[in-house]
Amino acid sequence: MNARRVCTVVAAAVAMLCAGAWAVAQNADAPAAAASAAGPAAAPSTTASPAPASSDPVLERGRYLARAGDCVSCHTAPGKPAFAGGLPMKTPFGTIVSTNITPDPQAGIGAYTEADFARALREGVARDGHHLYPAMPYPSFARVNDEDMHALFTFFRNGVQPVAQKPPATDLPWPFSMRGLMIGWNWIYLDKGVYQPDTARSAEWNRGAYLVQGLGHCGDCHTPRSMLGGVKASSNAKGDLFLSGALIDGWYAQPLRHTGRPTMAQWPAQDIVQYLQTGRTSHTAAFGAMVDVVQNSTQHLSTQDLQAVATYLQSLGAESGKPGVPSPASLVAAAPQHPSALALRNGTVEANSGAMVYLNNCNACHRSDGTGANKTFPALAGNSVVNAKDPTSLIRLVLAGSAMPSTAQAPSAIAMPDFGWRLSDADVASVLSFARSSWGNQGEAVTAAQVAKVRDSIKPVATAAASAQQQK
Numbered sequence: 001m002n003a004r005r006v007c008t009v010v011a012a013a014v015a016m017l018c019a020g021a022w023a024v025a026q027n028a029d030a031p032a033a034a035a036s037a038a039g040p041a042a043a044p045s046t047t048a049s050p051a052p053a054s055s056d057p058v059l060e061r062g063r064y065l066a067r068a069g070d071c072v073s074c075h076t077a078p079g080k081p082a083f084a085g086g087l088p089m090k091t092p093f094g095t096i097v098s099t100n101i102t103p104d105p106q107a108g109i110g111a112y113t114e115a116d117f118a119r120a121l122r123e124g125v126a127r128d129g130h131h132l133y134p135a136m137p138y139p140s141f142a143r144v145n146d147e148d149m150h151a152l153f154t155f156f157r158n159g160v161q162p163v164a165q166k167p168p169a170t171d172l173p174w175p176f177s178m179r180g181l182m183i184g185w186n187w188i189y190l191d192k193g194v195y196q197p198d199t200a201r202s203a204e205w206n207r208g209a210y211l212v213q214g215l216g217h218c219g220d221c222h223t224p225r226s227m228l229g230g231v232k233a234s235s236n237a238k239g240d241l242f243l244s245g246a247l248i249d250g251w252y253a254q255p256l257r258h259t260g261r262p263t264m265a266q267w268p269a270q271d272i273v274q275y276l277q278t279g280r281t282s283h284t285a286a287f288g289a290m291v292d293v294v295q296n297s298t299q300h301l302s303t304q305d306l307q308a309v310a311t312y313l314q315s316l317g318a319e320s321g322k323p324g325v326p327s328p329a330s331l332v333a334a335a336p337q338h339p340s341a342l343a344l345r346n347g348t349v350e351a352n353s354g355a356m357v358y359l360n361n362c363n364a365c366h367r368s369d370g371t372g373a374n375k376t377f378p379a380l381a382g383n384s385v386v387n388a389k390d391p392t393s394l395i396r397l398v399l400a401g402s403a404m405p406s407t408a409q410a411p412s413a414i415a416m417p418d419f420g421w422r423l424s425d426a427d428v429a430s431v432l433s434f435a436r437s438s439w440g441n442q443g444e445a446v447t448a449a450q451v452a453k454v455r456d457s458i459k460p461v462a463t464a465a466a467s468a469q470q471q472k
């Protein structure tokens with residue numbers, strides 16, 4: 001084979017491998033998300049603190065940073081000790097199992113030096129030299145600075161209970177078993193070098209950028225991926241696709257920037273902070289994969305750090321964003337006067353229309369003016385999910401329902417019921433098309449074919465929910 005052929009074959013294998021490994025990263029959240037959807041009784045795994053608080057400020061800083069990096073979500077199997085690994089992540093190519101990162105010298109990372117640890121986090125190379133799959137978000141962790149790396153290492157060395165149990169090894173079939181393929185992938189997607197502050201910006205903005213691009217690995221879910229499975233932009237400097245919204249694990253993770261449609265970047269900063277702390281604001285609520293992120297990670301961050309995250313996200317696309325996009329708050333304020341609200345209130349809606357489906361199924365909670373109820377039922381007017389280009393999350397919410405995260409500040413996991421068992425694809429399409437064109441919203445119509453596709457992809461969920469409902 002000539003060199004070009006070899007390159008092509010390797011690139012194709014890498015592409016499949018990476019697509020798989022990436023799908024894995026998303027699937028990792030599925031079991032925990034399902035558990036949290038079951039209600040507040042299912043406590044998030046992280047509330048069990050791995051070790052008693054110590055008096056070492058560096059170690060405590062490391063504990064905090066481990067939360068910012070959400071290490072526990074991927075490195076803990078259900079019902080098992082924190083950080084002991086063993087969470088199976090299914091992929092079309094086999095199952096990747098997260099590793100034990102407790103300080104046990106044989107089963108965990110007790111034999112790692114600080115340099116080994118930093119290399120694993122920043123370059124995706126384990127102590128014995130094997131390459132990690134990018135299910136581990138090392139391309140983001142590459143931004144972590146030396147001081148924070150030292151604190152993280154201190155925490156994982158002295159603040160975590162060692163667990164002498166090695167999870168089953170990952171054993172992907174050939175060619176995906178060839179970890180050396182990751183060298184090629186890293187060559188394309190791994191930007192080495194810790195975060196470099198932008199001196200034209202404030203210290204707060206830089207703090208936010210550092211957290212979002214680095215430990216928070218927000219782009220892993222919110223940035224679209226290329227065919228090779230790498231994010232299309234890893235920072236604001238790499239272009240407007242950074243945090244421009246992406247489909248992950250069957251949910252659409254909305255844009256975290258200005259786009260020309262209503263987005264969270266227009267929310268007041270205090271709403272962004274509140275959302276990351278409690279999973280809800282007076283007009284919206286977290287669902288899907290974001291439930292775990294809020295429960296296990298962002299709720300534990302300081303208000304100051306969350307404020308910095310808000311400042312950074314609000315700046316993204318602010319210059320290039322189209323002027324005159326109405327803010328979510330202004331749409332909520334105007335909604336009670338909107339013709340859709342008047343029609344629903346006066347009962348002047350046509351039979352078999354989306355408005356009728358809304359009146360019979362949604363009106364009680366989300367109200368005729370689409371403004372919902374403070375921190376209980378999200379407003380649909382001006383909502384970024386309702387106005388999003390991709391309607392996947394909307395369809396899935398209506399078919400399968402969802403529950404908010406349960407957090408220290410807002411423990412009740414208020415749920416949206418599932419309607420998949422009683423509404424047809426056509427009903428769901430018409431009610432969502434109605435919501436997307438009412439109360440000032442400007443989302444595209446939803447088709448029955450789009451609903452059918454999502455229904456198909458979540459079949460086991462929808463069926464289980466339907467039978468549970470029938471037993472009530």
Ligand code: HEC
Nearest residue numbers: 025069070071074098099101120126132133135136137170
């Ligand atoms: C999105 C999921 C995910 C998150 C978040 C995550 N990891 Fe990982 N990590 C993995 C997976 C999966 C592996 C194993 C990859 C493989 O076997 O190729 C891994 C491997 C590792 C390894 C290599 C251990 C070894 O010897 O095999 C270390 C060290 C590590 N992670 C530390 C961390 C730390 C510290 C954090 C938080 C700052 C973290 N990880 C967050 C998924 C994750």
Ligand code: HEC
Nearest residue numbers: 216218221251252253254264285286287288289290293384
């Ligand atoms: C595991 C995947 C995942 C990660 C990692 C993740 N998110 Fe999300 N996020 C989602 C999904 C899915 C949604 C859509 C659900 C929703 O709106 O509640 C979402 C929604 C959001 C929203 C609400 C947007 C809106 O318009 O309503 C905000 C704000 C947000 N994420 C911020 C962040 C930040 C900040 C980070 C990094 C610290 C982050 N996310 C990391 C998956 C993720």
Ligand code: HEC
Nearest residue numbers: 284285286287361362365376377378402403404414415416
């Ligand atoms: C019993 C009250 C209730 C009913 C009835 C209801 N919802 Fe919901 N809805 C909720 C709750 C609670 C949430 C937040 C769920 C979460 O965050 O996981 C929600 C979330 C949503 C969201 C996402 C908004 C956001 O910002 O998170 C949309 C869109 C939505 N509902 C549409 C509908 C439609 C369409 C119907 C009718 C087919 C409907 N809902 C019926 C309570 C309800």
